[in-house]
Amino acid sequence: MAGTIQVIGVGNEGRESLTPRALAIVQQAEVLVGGQRLLDFFPEVQAERIRIGAKVDEVLASLAARLGEKLIVVLATGDPNFFGITRALLRHVPRESVEILPNLSALQWAFAKAREPWDDAAFLSVHGRTMERLPELVMGKAKVCLFTDEANSPAAIAQTLLRAGLDGYRAIVCEDLGGPRERITETTLGALAGMDVHPLNTLILLATGEVPAAELAWAPGLPEEVFDQRKPKVGLITKREIRVLSLARLAIRSDSVIWDIGAGSGSVSIEAAKLASRGRVFAVEKNAEDVEIIRGNVARFRVPHVDVVHTKAPDGLEALPDPDAVFVGGSGGAMREILEIAATRLRPPGRIVVNAITLDNLHEAVTAMRDLGLAHEAILVSIARSKPLLSMMSFEALNPVYVVTAWHETSPSEPTRPA
Incomplete structure (x- = not known):
């Protein structure tokens, strides 16, 4: 022994x-x-x-x-x-x-005191952890047991869930089980948000009605109309076909850190977040009205790991973590400065993808990439969508878009071109 x-x-x-x-x-x-x-x-x-x-x-x-x-x-x-x-x-x-x-375990005691079976429960711990993604983890679950700490208390948990719109739970708080201050309280999240609770506690959440789906149905290339956009000037959004192609060029992993510069309505950020389920996305946008639109879209599509950054790039980029992927949908006249920072901060084998509408922006992006020693390629994408013409079908062309992909050169044993 x-x-x-x-x-x-x-x-x-x-x-x-x-x-x-x-x-x-x-x-x-x-x-x-x-x-x-x-x-x-x-x-x-x-x-x-x-x-x-x-x-x-x-x-x-x-x-x-x-x-x-x-x-x-x-x-x-x-x-x-x-x-x-x-x-x-x-x-x-x-x-x-x-x-x-x-x-x-504390959970066995808690469920015994609550007179609830626990074989169908989900177990989460916020002890010593961030609660940033707690709503995402709770969503879609009918029965949840949470292990807390003094900072991430039952009251703080209730406040976090209520801010995310998850109010359809009743709470059972089990305090100081087996101790002199043992107390079992069943309450609402609203009441729990203002409660002082013994530091030794276990929290059980039980859905009060139909449990909302954990994930909204999603496939890459959501239609533009499902996103809120600025009105009457609709159109500050990457078209779905271009969005799918750009996301593919970014080669996003599940844990990627992504910068979306000139985020507009946030459509690229939101679909990037769906791909990077364990990563983080930073939607950088200079226009205050668009910033609020992005926040609304982020809440509606349930992607809390999208951080909305209200600034005009390149300002503010120094505060963001190093990216695995950088998408530039709008540069605000600072294309070269943005690409210089992106190239310096990009973690290998990361990608930079620029969408350019004009030949001037294409020339500026490619010139900067050459000067920075980045390998790059550009494709011109012309899309036409069908529309009815009397009893027949015709096609209507969208504005052509240049999709430029850049990356740091790799060793001979590694692939050097985008898939």
């Missing part, structure tokens, strides 16, 4: 929650590790005590260096394998050097 780290799950009732075997291991510990609350459950254990605080990995690395010297026991809340310490511990200690004795 001295050659392993013993991980003991501790329930809400402290030492009384342990099996005889688990309690015997704790009492034999030579090094006892855990949060202060868990350590306090075992005042009689004569062992070196190490408190786990904010620097979890630092503590676990020090334990790994002492492996085999003494019997190390790590105390964990409930089930260490469920949003618990096991994952972090395995970053430092070989799997075969870890023994785990789990206990009842």
Whole structure:
């Protein structure tokens, strides 16, 4: 046993929650590790005590260096394998050097108190994490259990969901389970948004009616009319056929960071976000009216990982993370400056795609790309759409668009041209 780290799950009732075997291991510990609350459950254990605080990995690395010297026991809340310490511990200690004795988890206690089955629930944790994409993760789920922290409290969670329009849930808050301040509260998200809750809590959300679909039906190339656009000057939008081709040229991955410069109505940003489901999209737009239109479209198409940036590029680009893909739909007269920054910041094997309507813009873009040492190619896209002509069908041409793709040259063993 001295050659392993013993991980003991501790329930809400402290030492009384342990099996005889688990309690015997704790009492034999030579090094006892855990949060202060868990350590306090075992005042009689004569062992070196190490408190786990904010620097979890630092503590676990020090334990790994002492492996085999003494019997190390790590105390964990409930089930260490469920949003618990096991994952972090395995970053430092070989799997075969870890023994785990789990206990009842907080979620099991919470659902028992709520008198709700939990085999059909979704489990999310915002403990030590951002809530930026929480609405997206909750959406479409009828039953959700959330693990919180002091910053991402039940009240903060309720506020985040209400801002996203997800008000169709009732909440069950389970506080200090097994402790002196145990309380089970069933309430609305509106009421929860103003509640003070014990820091030890588990939150359950139950849909009150029909659960909205997690994803709106989508295929690349949404019609222009499904997006809000500036009126009466409709048309500040990349046409669907050009949009599909441009997105293909950008070679977006699921985790890509994308800049959409001159975002207009946000159509490219929104479809890029659908492709980069785990990435981020920055819709950069100078016009205040269009900025509000983009925000409305982002909310309607449920792509919270699109950040709308109200600025005239290249201003503001320095604050954005390095991109994997850059789309320039409008340059506002600053094509060269934008491309210089994009080329410098682009992460390999990223792409820059420019849409140009005029020969002047095409010349400016290609000249800048040559000067920057970027490999590039341009295609001229002419699209005609059918329209009725009496009882027959005719075609109406759209304005031709130059689609210019640029990339950094790669090594001979890698592909050098867009797919």
